Amino acid sequence: MTGPAGSLKLIHVKSACEQCRVRELCLPTSLDGMQLNLMDQLVKRIKHLKKGDYLYHTGDEFKGLYAIQSGALKTMGLTAEGREQVTGFHMGGELVGMDAVDINKHPCNAIALESTEVCLLPFDKLEELGQQIPKLMHELTRIMSREILREENTLIMLGSTSAEQRLARFLLNLYKRQLARGGDENVVKLQMTRQDIGNYLGLAFETVSRHLNHLQDDGLLTIDNRKLTLLNHSALGALAN
């Protein structure tokens, strides 16, 4: 609705998106100042979620993608018979909701694992703007491609037959993502329960607990409740293969 003319005078004003600390991760496009301002007007900010709050429920109408500013979410699908299945963990700088574009309804629940802030990017507006700024549309396509690749890597993680291997891959994956977001060297913070991890990896939660402690016994890491410290990356990497 707001035309480019209206936003011209804002070119040199720092936009919220421009200042957003997860911008490169969220929409890593080389948009110029004016384009960023257009984005800025599009974004509906900010939704605050407490631990356990639902960002959306299965079947909710799809309004747009959510960019996670801080915190973490889990997404859970529902099998036909009603069993819940964790399909992913999502952290700052990641977008959720891309699975809803086609059917226009959310196919899963999204639940905050801790205090979490998200921005809503209304999808119809995003597509409109994408028509004006081809580069933006191209970026959106790339982001969706990256999501597909991410899920394929998850498939590779789940495709191994041993619990130890799946767990090692999971921890390294989490570590890598947290490091990219400014996490401490060698530290993995588990935002989710052992139960969630087990559900996600197709393991009983006791098996997750046992293998974690086994890794500690072997000197690959130390466990302090939800905080893990990796002591031997190469050994963990070897397990992951």
Add this chain to the structure above:
Amino acid sequence: MTGPAGSLKLIHVKSACEQCRVRELCLPTSLDGMQLNLMDQLVKRIKHLKKGDYLYHTGDEFKGLYAIQSGALKTMGLTAEGREQVTGFHMGGELVGMDAVDINKHPCNAIALESTEVCLLPFDKLEELGQQIPKLMHELTRIMSREILREENTLIMLGSTSAEQRLARFLLNLYKRQLARGGDENVVKLQMTRQDIGNYLGLAFETVSRHLNHLQDDGLLTIDNRKLTLLNHSALGALAN
């Protein structure tokens, strides 16, 4: 390169895409005749693959998406240590290669499971055309969204702890897709080996074989080599939960 003017006279000529029997599955857009002709000129037809042929290798330059006209493919990722992991099975009417858009290289191998025909949709051309036809771009976005959803459903399949459950879900998934493509009622044709299935589901291939035969003993299906006939959908559906 070829402008719209050049294709105007073709409006009433049946284009190859228009006649393609997997069109609704491949690009299910409500494109009009002229738009279809534009699509038609974009598509590089047709690549024939024999069983075992590679459509692309890991690391190959990304040229575009491949629409499968007939036949079937498997995609295999490579873990860091070099173990191969099947990440998906793909059949007529499906698009492969969407995982390569972002990084501009194929992150996996795609291998024909039988004689297979594919069309190449050059991605740069597709995006260009998408700028002229917003509806096409919208469809492309939806297709990628659908792919994300499809992979999430795979995650749900792999997230269960029991081999029987994973196998039941796998068979029903295959059945549904084959039925939508005009397969026989109650028949599931396995285009892949037990080895492939096991690799995909995170099971030893002997376990796949044993459970299949167990399902046959229980009267849920009959096995004739690669051809399964489902006898009791609801019982199979119950196992899947």
Add this chain to the structure above:
DNA sequence: CGGCGGATTGAATTTTCTCAAGCCTCGTGG
């Protein structure tokens, strides 16, 4: 301080894997 959800640990049981032997099927070449 009490309680509750999460985490650990143990023991018995079940499932799955591994290794091994043999069979079946299909395609190739004589």
Add this chain to the structure above:
DNA sequence: CCACGAGGCTTGAGAAAATTCAATCCGCCG
């Protein structure tokens, strides 16, 4: 057209891994 071979599939038995059930334990929040 048949024989042969290789790859795929089945089946068995023993070993290993994971699940289940149950009993605590811990740590955080009210």
